[in-house]
Amino acid sequence: MKKKVVFLALGYPNVAKSTILYTDLMQEFGAQGHDVLVVAPAYETGNYGCRVEGKVKVLRVKTLPLFKVGAIKKGIANLLLPYQYKRAIKKNGDLDFDLVILPTPPITLFSVASWLKAKTKAKTYLILRDIFPQNAIDLKMMKEDGLLHRYFRKQELKLYQLADTIGCMSKANVTYVQEHNPTLDRSKLHLLPNWEKIPAPVSKDGIQEVSAKLGISDKFMAIFGGNLGKPQQLENIVRLAQSCKDIDDIFFLILGSGTESERVRHMIAKENLSNIKLVDRVPKKEYVQILAAADVGLISLHEEFTIPNFPSKVLTYFGLKKPVLASLDLSTDFGQMLEETKSGLWSQAGDIEAFKGNLLWLYNNRKQAIEMGQNGYSYMKSHLTPEKAYTTIMENI
Structure with missing residues (x-):
């Protein structure tokens, strides 16, 4: 009806x-x-x-x-x-x-x-x-x-x-x-569960064009995209970049805007980091093109959370077949989902050594990382689409 x-x-x-x-x-x-x-x-x-x-x-x-x-x-x-x-x-x-x-x-x-x-x-x-x-x-x-x-x-x-x-x-x-x-x-x-339309694939030419524009054509890029606020505890990503500054071909991109934008910019400048860049929010179509050029999608949640958050930004990562690297509080079951779907790796928020260890595993095991991205994509197609959310709502009312 x-x-x-x-x-x-x-x-x-x-x-x-x-x-x-x-x-x-x-x-x-x-x-x-x-x-x-x-x-x-x-x-x-x-x-x-x-x-x-x-x-x-x-x-x-x-x-x-x-x-x-x-x-x-x-x-x-x-x-x-x-x-x-x-x-x-x-x-x-x-x-x-x-x-x-x-x-x-x-x-x-x-x-x-x-x-x-x-x-x-x-x-x-x-x-x-x-x-x-x-x-x-x-x-x-x-x-x-x-x-x-x-x-x-x-x-x-x-x-x-x-x-x-x-x-x-x-x-x-x-x-x-x-x-x-x-x-x-x-x-x-x-x-x-959260949902999103699966984005259209980005062509190889499009990926190469974005990579050249960002100056990362020969880099292994990890990207964080979305809101930049306190819940995201972005200092963990800046500290991860700092711990990797001696690895020439790993690059970090934070893409978005929010209340913490200026603080993140200040942290990057204070540490004089050249392997991480903050870019203001861009239209969704351009964001998808940039993310398509990345190797890893980053998630960060504040370690003080007592409520179980489930970050929606992972949907675009899954839709573009990107493996997920997450830094999480212990109240969320998001890490459990990554484990069950074999779509990414996670560590406890604040543990930069473990965060870096997981990044380096993805960096050194490119084939397995690509498989993780494919697993996330398959999971999204089955469980995380607007069609699935619509059906769930209608069944429950």
């Missing part, structure tokens, strides 16, 4: 310019014949209102800046978001929905989902990708049991209670939510 679906988004680019896992998922819903309305911030002044983007309608809402601003401004913007979304939805005139889907972050959209559910009796599906506020506690960005923590924790519990079904990105996430929310109906929880 085809449904009228509303998706409450925080970050949702125009698919004509860029894609993320949520655009991929909503385009799949549209392709399956559902009537989809995405509610999302407008990224350009004056670019407000409802329009068709790809196979879905997108209602662009005027908000305060949500990204690349200080914590106070970001907090105020997120607190105002529910009121701005409700006003825009009312003005749009469509309050007839069968299914409300919302991801975390942010949990502040709870009130919008609650309002829509009361108005329409729609089912509510929560895509749990950020266990907040505990992640902020882990990173010491919020005081445990402080006023903000108590407020957001209450919002989190309300969100779990509101949801008819909750998709968690790993088995460890399911277990964590169960153990830390004992009053929650456990039948709501199920596994919904």
